[in-house]
Amino acid sequence: MKADTPLREIAQSVQSFVEGKKAQKIKLLILGQNTNDGWLAKIVIYYLLSIVAFLYLQPFFYMVTTMLKSLGDLLDPTVQWIPRTLDWSNLERAFKGLKYPEAVLNTSTIALFGSLIQVLICGMTGYALARLKFPGKKLIFGLVFLTFLIPPQIIIIPLYVIFSKLGWLNTPFVFLVPALFGQGLKSALFIIIFRQFFNSLPKALEEAAMIDGASVFRLFFRIIFPLSLPACLVVFLFSFVWYWNEFYMTSFFLSTDFTPLSLRLGSLETVIFGPNPVPEAQMNNPVTEGTKMAGAFLIVFPPLLLYMIAQRWFVEGIERTGLID
Template sequence: MMADIRKALVGKRAQQAKRAVLGQHHNDGWLAKLFIYFMLSIVAYLYLQPFFYMVSTMFKNLSDLLDPTVQWIPRKLEWNNLVRAWNGLKYPQSFANTITIALFGSLIQVCVCALTGYALAKLKFPGKGLAQFLVFLTFLVPPQIIIIPLYVIFSKLGWLNTPLVFLVPALFGQGLRSALFIIIFRQFFKTLPDALEEAAKLDGASTFRIFSRIMMPLARSACLVVFLFSFIWYWNQYYEPSMFLNNAYQPLSIRLNQLPQVLMGTNPDPSAQLFNPITEGTKMAGAFLIVFPPLLVYIVTQRWFVEGIERTGLVD
């Protein structure tokens, strides 16, 4: 009798151990979790390795850069790289230019794209299908095709070398990737029940009042997603500023491209600019100074950003 009980206990423990290792389902056992964590660690390393390289290199002096035995941790922290990058980028002025374009452009995009997306999702008006087609068309047309007509128009209006070349198009729904943001808002507003609007109309609310008092508060998660995407893209853009802005009004992205030339004092061979160990640490410091502000914004708003991604359906 005792032997049978002991055998049953051993069998039960074996089943528990098997369930703990393999799990009742395919993804809840120790073995599956170890595999998932292993794969996530590899993906995280692939994404973070360039950032780690940038941080490590910006603190290396010339001897550490030339020493192949120094890989990640420098023997001595070289803080002068940050100072030289700060001065070479003309950081206060360039930061003010960049934040003006990115912040105000993003806020305008949120308001205008939300209004357009709401109209396409909830309102009925003649030519609605054509309007939706034109929105999708602007999403497909690359900016290189229309850059020359835009340059001529902005030149005649006297907007070149000012933030107006980015803020005014955003005001009319033609900002950086505005079509994508309109689609995001359209999909979000389509998920909201029509009963909300019908109840508000019974109380005498106008269409704009419904949008501003009911729909926009409900779309806070979508607004945050659009704001962050727009802010990052405006912050990192290079092609349009290189065409419309000169030395009098340049953002950080243009200054970073000119940093090797500024550090060398002349215009050397392009290969010397890219692979010169004398400027490598300063260039990585400049890249860090540009990456850090949007990274800080994302860290602060990460929780709401992930929630907004889920609610707007971008994960589908």
Template sequence: MKADALVREYSRQARTLLSGRGAQRVKLLLMGQHTNDGLFAKLFIYFMLSIIAYLYLQPFLYMISTMLKTLPDLLDPTVQWIPRSLEWSNLERALKGMHYSRSLLYTLTLAVIPSFIQVLICSVTGYALARLPFPGKNLFFALILLTFLVPPQIIIIPLYVIYSKLGWLNTPLVFIVPALFGQGLKSALFIIIFRQFFQSLPKALEEAAMIDGATMFRLFFRIILPLSIPACLVVFLFSFVWHWNESYLSSMFLSQDFTPLSIRLANLETEIFGREPTMEMLAVNPITEGTKMAGAFLIVFPPLLVYMIAQRWFVEGIERTGLVD
């Protein structure tokens, strides 16, 4: 009898909870006060984000899985993601075949130095286009946009002839010198980013500095540039990644001696076999798949590590520069 009384009491309390204010609270919990703060909405958002994360991570996970597979695991269609045993020799062959330490130094030179130069030159150019009145400013901005719209394949032959006559082929000057003049890789886009950012700054800062007697250069380097650290970080990371992954221009201008990792990966099979492999050689000795995936991982890992370290400041810079608009 006592148990029946407890059951009836719990049933009465449940009916009370689900009626009146209790039902309103349950509805508020499930649906939310707004469209995106209810339980159903959050579950849907998490579900969609999980799918998107999987789509982005799947190639990276496949690359790691393949580079750790043995040859029997590569040939066995039943082995999909988890290899039966880990094969570390693929990483060793990739390190040796790509001459990784030397090529990594070359790639860092091509990625870091032009990136710093582009941050400085593009910030000065973007500030001039955003704040300084001078004749033909709109024309200059239109020409900058034109350089961004023209594909590099159209001007590759004149550039090759010019760099050949200047003796810049197979040297980092083919990327450093254009960056000094605001014509480096994607420089037009970086100028637009800085122009957008500087237009959002209040003019009262510049007016107060000019009243205190600051020159234009002192105003920019002491006040404006420190305020533009988020935009500088965004531009540096974009420039670093694009220079790091650049393969078309590198294959045209840096095919010998000063060879970055992207070109080493393309020639990895040649390094393994000692000469250009034929289809018959690949069919008899299909060992390059895991090695190529190991080489791709060695290329992807350094910029991924840089982004993981600077992620918070990068997202803040994206929001402040207006790239999400």
């Protein structure tokens, strides 16, 4: 019995050691060595991200499911998310009511050319404010920043008077010409983005080009501008989406003839279902809800497709331009 006692103690100590190791390993798996390494932290993070994703995606899912519902599904309160049958007539009515090809052409003309102009002009302005030395540089940057703070509602009436006298109303010039002078939609923000990006580039590139006899314009277009493709992509996508979705200024300047998608959505119900106004208590009329959701989907689909294609380069550009740390 006495000989067995040390062996039993040794076995118990080994067993307790093994159990302690297992407990420590389980603890590391659950809690992790750092705060965000363990399963518990990951479950909490994924749970919070799922909630945020649901909040952002719920309107989109509602839009898609509503536009695919038949009139019977829209009138049936038991049908919430998944329609019993897929009905494509809402998309057909919205396509015809928006005059979609013509409206897409009008909107694309403003969004595409306006974005390309802003990439070029804001890039040149941002480079000048970042690298060149000239009198009044800080004052000009302050004025650029001031235009970013001034809301468009303050200057909408003077702009309307100016564009009316120039004969530019109901033409794309009301957006394209200001963009040529660095005063397009959110141009001040894009100038700041380019300035931040150019400040991060090494000056040795410019010094070497200057030694070789390159002018400022040749230096910018041959060396600096090709290196700023991440910033150009960020500015282009932001500008394209803002021009595409712009409603406030287009409602003043493009009220007839050259109307983009954002304006035609507001009159879609009248175009399809007649000029009789819908009473305020019936704004969520199930008879027209599917068509309105189909029209909204047709409007958001092109920029959504563009973002899906350029998503990877867009995220890389956001990181390199210093918009996030």
